[in-house]
Amino acid sequence: IISFGRATRNSDLVRRCQALTPWFGRLKRSPCTFRDKLRALPAKFWAYALHGIAGCPLAETHLASLRAQAVRALRCNTAGSSSMLRLSTCGTMEADPGFYQLWCVLRDLRRLAIKDDKVLPLWTAFMSSFQGQLLPGPFSKLLQVLGQIGWRVAMPPCIVDHDGFEHNLLQMPLPLLRQLCEQAWLNYVASRHRHRSAMCDLNGIDRSLLEADAGRLTALDQARLAALRSGAFMFGASLSKFDATNDGLCPSCGVPDTSEHRVCQCPRFAAARSPLAWVCAEWPHLPVCLRTHLLPPCNPHMHALHAQLSLLPDRTAQFVGTRCTDGPQHVFSDGSCLLAATPAFALAAWGCVNASTGEILACGPVPGLAQTAPRAELCGAIASLKWGLKAEVSLTLWTDSTMVGRGIRRLLDGIEVHASDNPDLWQLLAELVAEFPAGHLMVQHVPSHLDPARGTSPFEDWLIEWNGYADTVAGLTNLNRPEALRLAHERAFGWHSHTLAALRALRGIYFGIADATSLPNCANTLEVELEEPEPPLQVMTVDSTTSFVDELPVSWRQIIQDGCPDLPSSFLKHLGDFLVTQSQADGPWGTPLLAGAGLHDSGHWCS
Structure with a gap:
């Protein structure tokens, strides 16, 4: 949908939203599990109805209508239930059309700006001349959805989240963007329900x-x-x-x-x-x-923890050891990540050592809010390459990360690495690899956490020793944190655990x-919608005054296929269509053919 001017032209979008009504009816009758139905909402329903939503305005009433129809089709609209809460807290957050719209706007603008160099200058020009008038288009749409969740646009491509932290939309890790979006959306959902007495203190949803x-x-x-x-x-x-x-x-x-x-x-x-x-x-x-x-x-302590993480320095260019030996330098790098099972409280660090001299080259924490093991491994590799360029030596990098090893090999072969998870670090790594003269950089993979007693040769003993040394350096660095960060982390994680x-x-x-x-003779007030059981087969009788087509059950095609599993499905389909066609013709036709459709002599449907 392309529109030039102030007029809102979204009739096609509105028409597609309204066209979902029969779809919801089929969803309601579907024998699929509740989880599959939830997954179908973003994959099928919203993908069709909200196609083009990243650049087209749409009133909130249409999204509210889609929510209401969805929960009715899912049969989970019990008394007091909120459709927004139900869809936003179901585990598939994109099942809510509001979050689907938010994520589409951010994801699509990021993808287009990375792919096309013309998008960022246009975005910058729009923001420099913006005076509060929203127009059709992706930049106005971005302001609309960001304002809804308490975010704002700084100098493009930077955005400021609900906690006041600035992020580069094009370079931040995609999982971090998703995590922040989900938390911001949950905060918005909570604000829409705080008027309820039972949710008066719902200051966001953790x-x-x-x-x-x-x-x-x-x-x-x-x-x-x-x-x-x-x-x-x-x-x-x-x-x-x-x-x-x-x-x-x-x-x-x-x-x-x-x-x-x-x-x-x-x-x-x-x-x-x-x-x-x-x-x-x-x-x-x-x-x-x-x-x-x-x-x-x-969590009331998360803001303080994020503030401390944002203050962590980048130490990939601060080297402890500078001594070199003759020939290529064998450098081992490794990363460490604590509490990886709870990503909101994970802490990551890295370290690299020179096996040729026996010295620690560099170590440090992973800076920023994205604390993950892949970023720790990438930071260790970046520090190793920076040291090799500074020392002007040939470098053999040993890493136990398959991701890092394969990525650097692709860069050495001249193949660009397209990584949405950590584009900022991969871009920096590509620039460092390009600075090495041909043949002066090699990367080797070594298995991680090998038992020293399992070595079968001096070379394997050497690998196990120095890879373990790099792992120890990264682990100790991860434990050696500033006092302010340690206290903030303890408070936040303690509140979370309690x-x-x-x-x-x-x-x-x-x-x-x-x-x-739920025991016998007990009234169960806890109504749940586990999943819709498969409806029993309809029992019906054939009346000469009744239309055969009108009396067919909704799932008659599936009933025929289930009742005749040994026959080809295409044959059964054509047979069913033939029966329907004959039923609409004049004259008697039915008794012999009704048997093929699955009718007993008693006139009851069978499977």
């Missing part, structure tokens, strides 16, 4: 806590957790406000049936509570949003309550 243990839960528990987090009314006190037949009292105790009563007091659920009773004592001190809907607020323990305990009690109320 992304790392939201995703904790997601892969360990059963499908039933995932559905229960999703229903809680969506804001659905679970117990009598909240349900009674909208159900006149519900008095809102606990049937056993005669007091208001609230979350606190069920979790901490009701004797019916003492068995679910007893192993986790410690969290009941902390109930008054926990955030309301956490104890009521298991929605963890943002809140995660409380979240797990509350979740266990809520699941225990759900199990207890």
Whole structure:
């Protein structure tokens, strides 16, 4: 959609959004699992309806309508449930059309600006003359979606996130951009629901806590957790406000049936509570949003931790050892990453040593918010190459990172490395490789963490010794942190660990309550939408006054194929089409052919 001028021309976009209505009907009838249906939303629905959204304005009402239709088709629109919360916290954040729009705008502009050198000057010219008037186009669209999540554009290509940290949109690691976008979107979602009394202290939603243990839960528990987090009314006190037949009292105790009563007091659920009773004592001190809907607020110490990480220096050009021997220098580099399983609190560092002289060449932390093992390995290789250029020697780089080894070999062969994860470091590495004279740089791969006792030759013993030395240097560097960073990390990770323990305990009690109320003769107020079971086959009779086509079940083609697995699917398809055609013709046709369509003599459908 190309538009020149102030007029908004998005009729095609709006038409495609409205055309999804029959699609949602098919999604509702689909026998696929709930998870597959969620994945289909961004892959099929939003990809069609929101094609071109990166440069075209679209009213928020259309996105809200898409959300509402999606949760109805998924059958997860229980009382009190928020469609935005349900789709944004389901584990597939792009299932929400609002986040899909945000990510498309940032991703597409980044991709185009990297691919075409003309985009960045145009973006700069637009921002220099911008006076608050939004126009159709990608740059106005960027301002619109960034303003929604509390971001802003500095001097292109730099953007400022919700915490005030500046990032180069074209050079920052793509996983970091995705991580920051998801956290900013969750903060925006929280701001849209803070008016609810049960979410009054929902100051953002902590992304790392939201995703904790997601892969360990059963499908039933995932559905229960999703229903809680969506804001659905679970117990009598909240349900009674909208159900006149519900008095809102606990049937056993005669007091208001609230979350606190069920979790901490009701004797019916003492068995679910007893192993986790410690969290009941902390109930008054926990955030309301956490104890009521298991929605963890943002970590209050993360900003201080990010501030300390942003102050870390780049030490890839600060060398400790400068001595060289005759001939090529054999340099071992390695990286270290602590708490890699929790990326929000990971700390990475690197080190490199010269095996030819036995000296440590350089070591240091990975600067910036992106603390990952690949960046640590790349920083170690960059420092090694910088040292080789400064010393003007031939260099053989030994690394246990397959990614680094293959990448440098491609650069030596003149092949450009296209890496979206760490484009800034790969660009710097390519420039360093290009500065070496031909034949003065080699890269070799060595297995990591080898047992010294497993060496079978002096050469292998030499490799194991110096690779282990580089690994030790990187590991000790990672532990040797500034005091301010260490304290900020301890506070942030301590809050995370304590809140995660409380979240797990509350979740266990809520699941225990759900199990207890799902027993026979117990009313289960925790409605979940695990996945739609496959609908039973319709039982129907053939009436001469009724149209054969009208009486066919929706999934009649699949029923025929399932009932005749030994026959070719193309034959069954043509047979079914033939039956439909004959049914619309004049005259008797049916009795012999009905048998092929799967009708017994009794007139009932069979599979």
